[in-house]
Amino acid sequence: MAQLQTTTPLAKKSPLIPVLLALFAVILFLMPYYANNYMLDVATMALFYVVLALGLNIVVGYAGLLDLGYSAFFAVGAYTSAILMTQFQMNFWLTFLIGGALAALAGIIIGAPTLRLRSDYLAIVTLGFGEIIRITALNLEITGSSSGIFGIPRPSIGGYAFTHLYDFYWAMLLLAILTLFAVNRLGNSRLGRAWKYIREDEDAAEAMGIDRVRVKLIAYALGAMFGGFAGSLFAVKMSAIAPESFNFMQSVMILLAIVFGGLGRLPGVVLGAVLVIILPELMRSFAEWRFLLFGIALVVMMIFRPQGLWPSGRGKTE
Amino acid sequence: MSQILELRDVDAFYGQVHALRGVSLRVEEGEIAALLGSNGAGKSTTLKTISGLVRAKGGSIRFLGEEITRLDPHRIVELGIVHVPEGRRVFGALTVLENLELGGFTKRKDPAFTKRTLERVMHLFPRLNERAKQRAGTLSGGEQQMLAMGRALMSDPKLLMLDEPSMGLAPIIVKEIFKIVRQINAEGIPVLLVEQNAKAALKLAHQGYVLETGQITLQNRADLLSQDEKIVKAYLAN
Ligand SMILES: Nc1ncnc2c1ncn2[C@@H]1O[C@H](COP(=O)(O)OP(=O)(O)O)[C@@H](O)[C@H]1O
Ligand SMILES: [Mg+2]
Numbered sequence: 001m002a003q004l005q006t007t008t009p010l011a012k013k014s015p016l017i018p019v020l021l022a023l024f025a026v027i028l029f030l031m032p033y034y035a036n037n038y039m040l041d042v043a044t045m046a047l048f049y050v051v052l053a054l055g056l057n058i059v060v061g062y063a064g065l066l067d068l069g070y071s072a073f074f075a076v077g078a079y080t081s082a083i084l085m086t087q088f089q090m091n092f093w094l095t096f097l098i099g100g101a102l103a104a105l106a107g108i109i110i111g112a113p114t115l116r117l118r119s120d121y122l123a124i125v126t127l128g129f130g131e132i133i134r135i136t137a138l139n140l141e142i143t144g145s146s147s148g149i150f151g152i153p154r155p156s157i158g159g160y161a162f163t164h165l166y167d168f169y170w171a172m173l174l175l176a177i178l179t180l181f182a183v184n185r186l187g188n189s190r191l192g193r194a195w196k197y198i199r200e201d202e203d204a205a206e207a208m209g210i211d212r213v214r215v216k217l218i219a220y221a222l223g224a225m226f227g228g229f230a231g232s233l234f235a236v237k238m239s240a241i242a243p244e245s246f247n248f249m250q251s252v253m254i255l256l257a258i259v260f261g262g263l264g265r266l267p268g269v270v271l272g273a274v275l276v277i278i279l280p281e282l283m284r285s286f287a288e289w290r291f292l293l294f295g296i297a298l299v300v301m302m303i304f305r306p307q308g309l310w311p312s313g314r315g316k317t318e
Numbered sequence: 319m320s321q322i323l324e325l326r327d328v329d330a331f332y333g334q335v336h337a338l339r340g341v342s343l344r345v346e347e348g349e350i351a352a353l354l355g356s357n358g359a360g361k362s363t364t365l366k367t368i369s370g371l372v373r374a375k376g377g378s379i380r381f382l383g384e385e386i387t388r389l390d391p392h393r394i395v396e397l398g399i400v401h402v403p404e405g406r407r408v409f410g411a412l413t414v415l416e417n418l419e420l421g422g423f424t425k426r427k428d429p430a431f432t433k434r435t436l437e438r439v440m441h442l443f444p445r446l447n448e449r450a451k452q453r454a455g456t457l458s459g460g461e462q463q464m465l466a467m468g469r470a471l472m473s474d475p476k477l478l479m480l481d482e483p484s485m486g487l488a489p490i491i492v493k494e495i496f497k498i499v500r501q502i503n504a505e506g507i508p509v510l511l512v513e514q515n516a517k518a519a520l521k522l523a524h525q526g527y528v529l530e531t532g533q534i535t536l537q538n539r540a541d542l543l544s545q546d547e548k549i550v551k552a553y554l555a556n
Contacts, residue, residue: 209473
């Protein structure tokens, strides 16, 4: 009769799981030794999406707020690093931190006026914000307008310069793992519980004394911050960025990733992010058909498995 | 007797709708005050205005001598006013225990205190204890009401506001709920009780107020009010 609580972290359920996770991590770390450049590039993109999806999951999965303009935050991170590095010769790691901070600030700026909106209006406002950032980047001189910024220098650590694809792969893997730990911790924290209450019933949570405004703004800020970090690393990996890297489709793809895998459940979010990158690659021989096929797969899934791919704990919406 | 809560000439609006027109009422130490009135009279709005969910446009609300009229809801909860909203509003997807944990959320009391309070709540509501790991959405209406009240008690309230706890419940359950309200009050917690079930509420309360289209039209000791002809005709007839 009594139901198992599914809020316990996955790792606590079975002694085997930490071992498997560690093994999986080793396989991932060793990837540059057995994978070719193409695979490594796709894997780096997938990890990039994992970070973005985990960040967006704070806003959408944890706090239950809709956000259709998430690519704006990784644009902020990417442009921050690109501008500070090409025009001010700043150290990458410093611009990385500044990029995360500015993205968090952008999260608060978009979050603050939208807090009282219903979710359908929220969708429109966040969508608009995403477009504003992109169009601003398209028109400003400092962002290189439509051609964007190129020749972004490569970062280095203590004299070791990032020159190979695998350097960026490792950096992205590290960022993804750290993000996963951080977001998992957040989900199980006091703040995580506050988000859960707000998501479940905002009015009741507020009546019980949860500071709705603060809790939501923190969700926007933290979610945006991870987007900023990812964007910053993306910029140096690509060494060139342009406004079209941050269009509406990007925001939709990240949202798809977390809906695909299962909202709020981190293994699902990670899986969704990986699939969103890898499935279109696998379907590359179908060329421009692949997004259509991908769309059909999604629709089919929404009909037969709306809770996402990852198995959920006995019908719980966690 | 010292007073816990006092509303003076409180006005509240929803857009153009003037929902409260100069409402004045008070809750004294240790007592149960009943706020009666038919559907749409403004009872829920009164509670929401006290707890800050609706902003008062005029007048003043004082709690334990402190002006709280313009405080945010979470600040008001911290001061000790806990509002059990109409329709219970438990978190259906969360377990009974998780719901109760929310009650202790704002008070960063030591774990020993939370544990003691949880035991007290479980003692008051044995049914919740039996269903601690069950999802709140699977509880019956009466059990959900108990959960909502238990959740409120978890934050150690200095004033408990209940919005129509009897709504939609079978008479026998209502009796049980009201018995528990009396018990809670006997432990020294003042209660502001909103009810359409005037007869039962006046039996329980010390003081009664009648609200009609946003205005207090009658107020008196509960025992006297239950004999008042107008009340009997309007609210106690059946
Ligand atoms: N969110 C709202 N928006 C607009 N009008 C409202 C809202 N809530 C309540 N009202 C109106 O305010 C008046 C008082 O409502 P309420 O306080 O819920 O009454 P009661 O709890 O006594 O049934 C009613 O006329 C109702 O229609
Ligand atoms: Mg009401």
